[in-house]
Structures are given as C-alpha cells and as structure tokens.
Amino acid sequence: MTFGLIRRIKLYTKQTLGFLIGSRTDLTLENRLFNSMTLIALFIMVFNIPFNYFSGLRMTALIFACLTLMIGYLYYLARFRKQVSISITICSFLVMLLFAVNYFFSGGIQGATFLSLMLAFVLIIIVSPKKYYALWVASSLLVVAGLLWAEYHHPEIIRVSYSDRKALFIDIAFTYATGIVVSFFSIFYLKQAYNAEKRSADQKTIELTQLNEEKLKLFSIISHDLQAPLSSLHSYVRLVANDRFNSDERKQVERGLANALHGTQEMLSNMLVWSQNQLDGARIVLTPNNIQDVLVPVIDIQRIYADQKGIVLETTIDGSLKALVDRDMLQLIVRNLINNAIKFTPPNGSIHVSALRSGMLCEITVEDNGTGIPAEQQAALFSLKTRSTYGTNNERGIGLGLFLCNEYAQAQNGSISFESELGKGTRFCLRLPLITAEAERG
Known part of the structure; x- marks a missing residue:
C-alpha cells in the first residue's frame, strides 16, 4: 500500500512538473530550459523574501518580492504564450538591474550580491541563445566593474543593513549554498535535456540510414530484377512475330514466361505494398x-x-x-x-x-x-x-x-x-x- 502511494506521488509529481515545464512536442529545448530556471528562481525568491526580511535586509526582501512578481509574469509569457525570446531578454536585464540595486543595500563588496550575480549569469547563459552570449558577458563585466568603481570612489553610498556580523555570515553562506543547489539542478536538467535530444537525434540517424538502405534495395530490385522477365517477354514477342517456333517450342517458352511473369507479378505486389508503407505508414x-x-x-x-x-x-x-x-x-x-x-x-x-x-x-x-x-x-x-x-x-x-x-x-x-x-x-x-x-x- 505504501509503495503504491509513493508511486502515485511520483507519477503525480512527474505529471505536474511536465505541465509546468512543458512537453518536448510543444516547446523548444530553449523554452523548456527557461521555464525550469524561472521555476527554480521563483522557489528560491519566495523563500528568500522572509529570510532577508527577518535578517534585517528589508530592502533586499522588497527587491526579491518585486523580482518574484516580474519573473512570475515572464514565466507565464514563456510557458503559456510561448514568447520565450522576449521573456529571456527582459528577465536577464531585470535580474542584473535589481541585483545591482541590491548591492548598495546589502553591504556592497562585503555582502553576498556578487555571488547572486554570478549565479544569475550562469542561469542566463544556460537559457540564452548563443548569439547573445557576448552581450551577457559584456553586460555582467560592466555591471560588476561599475559597482566596484562606485563603491571604491564613493564608499558612503553603501548601506550596511546587517544587524550584526553573524547575519552577514549567514547571508553569504545561504547565498553560496543556494547557488550550489541551483547550479547543480540547472546543469543536471541541461545534461538530461541534452542526452534526450542526443538519443532522439541518434534514433533519427538510425532510421534515416535504414530508410536509405531500403531505398537503395528498392532501386536495385527495379533496375535488376525486373529487367530479366521483361527482356524475356520482349524476346518472345519478337520470335512469335517472326513465326520461328514450332508448337512444342512455343508451349515450353510459354510455360517459362508464365512462371517469370507470375514471379514478377508477386514481386511488384510486394514492392507496391512496401512502398505504400514507406510513404503512408502501415x-x-x-x-x-x-x-x-x-x-x-x-x-x-x-x-x-x-x-x-x-x-x-x-x-x-x-x-x-x-x-x-x-x-x-x-x-x-x-x-x-x-x-x-x-x-x-x-x-x-x-x-x-x-x-x-x-x-x-x-x-x-x-x-x-x-x-x-x-x-x-x-x-x-x-x-x-x-x-x-x-x-x-x-x-x-x-x-x-x-x-x-x-x-x-x-x-x-x-x-x-x-x-x-x-x-x-x-x-x-x-x-x-x-x-x-x-x-x-x-
């Protein structure tokens, strides 16, 4: 009974995740990856809101609340409206911007914002198309360089919101642990998706090879196996036209032709059935x-x-x-x-x-x-x-x-x-x- 319940829970969980992420037949790999990343991000942000609030980082908690609402809407656009490209672009800029703002309210270089920015960069690269890689690398470097420059020349703009030294260490440890967990699941899902796509491509290659072999076999049949009986029939018609057979020879040749034509008819029947199956399926x-x-x-x-x-x-x-x-x-x-x-x-x-x-x-x-x-x-x-x-x-x-x-x-x-x-x-x-x-x- 317990085993059956566990199996039903696993099945229900798999079906639910399949619905939330989207199916392979419905969405592209890029879209499904983005959906997965946003779901993970939403889960972490929802957990981070009370954590930061009670740690004294109330502005950070507010930023995470805003991020949750915005990313939730972008997830809706990508999953149900299939507007994945615009969702990825807006989400990436939005996350970088809000983390940059958070930098000034969470201790600057002494806080955990750089860890969050690094994690955000990894997730952005995972879900983004290759043509945008240079943009995100440049953007990430510029954001970090700008933050460091601002704090170095104007340290007074950095607000330390931690209640004590312990809260700082807890925030950094929690952010690092979150980054490890999110990175693991992101890369794990990416590898799973890659392996699934690779298996699908390998299977299609095998099917294409088999189809090509069958096509070559069909052409071989047409070019060789039909030639002999048709040549025999052509020769027989010419000999009959010239009246070169006596009655016994004619009967013997006719029996041979009957066998050849029967075999050819059987062969054509099988070829037509096979060809029809290849075109329309059995x-x-x-x-x-x-x-x-x-x-x-x-x-x-x-x-x-x-x-x-x-x-x-x-x-x-x-x-x-x-x-x-x-x-x-x-x-x-x-x-x-x-x-x-x-x-x-x-x-x-x-x-x-x-x-x-x-x-x-x-x-x-x-x-x-x-x-x-x-x-x-x-x-x-x-x-x-x-x-x-x-x-x-x-x-x-x-x-x-x-x-x-x-x-x-x-x-x-x-x-x-x-x-x-x-x-x-x-x-x-x-x-x-x-x-x-x-x-x-x-």
Missing part, C-alpha cells in the same frame, strides 16, 4: 477473424501454381481458431510463405500448410521438402540485405516478401520463425495470439 486494422476463412482463399489460388509445377499442397486447418488480425496482412504473409515454398520445392515435391492451436497461440506453419536455405543466408533472411535467389525452375526470389512477412507479423502482435536444413526442406511458423472465449463475449 495501416493496421485488427479485427476478430476466423483463421480458416482468411487462409482458404489464399491456399486455393496457390494450389493452382503448385499443381502446375507438380507439387502436392496439403492443408490441416482447425476451423475453430479465431484471432485479432488484419485480414490483408495475414493473407500477404501466408501467400508469400507458400509462394516461396513452391519456388524452392522441386516437381513432385510436397508442401503442407497447417493452422493449429498451441496454448493461447495460433500456429500457422508452411513446411516443404525443397532445397532448404543455405546457412550463410539464414541470418539476414528477414531483412532487406538478403540476396536474390532462384527457385528449382529458375523462379526469381528477392527476399522482400519475407521482410514484409516479418514486419506484418510483428504489427499483428505475432512472430515468425523458421527451421531449415539444406537439401531436406524448410518450415516457417507464424504465431499469432488467439481470441479467448471471454474476450470474444466482451
């Missing part, structure tokens, strides 16, 4: 579906291609299985897996497709007794780094289909794996969470 619509109803239309079409190659395509499907899936995505996965099995299974081979219950999962497997996958290709099988391969009838395989299979399996809260032995066959297994009876009724 649109996932997860709805309750009967697995058998989703798979049967795909299997029936693929059985035609399997029969043309003399391959037996068998199925074992539990008709009671239901899962929360995207129908189009699931059909694309199964279509690619069966297509691959047909490509890499020799004539008179066999393919077995099953959909069975395994605990709370639906396991969809596509198993063949084909050529298998070489060990050196297995590590990159689900990435765009895999190389083009040829099936048992020289069908072209480019790997894009398996990449989509993996992406779409994960998009449906599932996973895909495979087992393969060279010369003996391959078994792909797609696992998807089933819908329980309670969830379906709910």
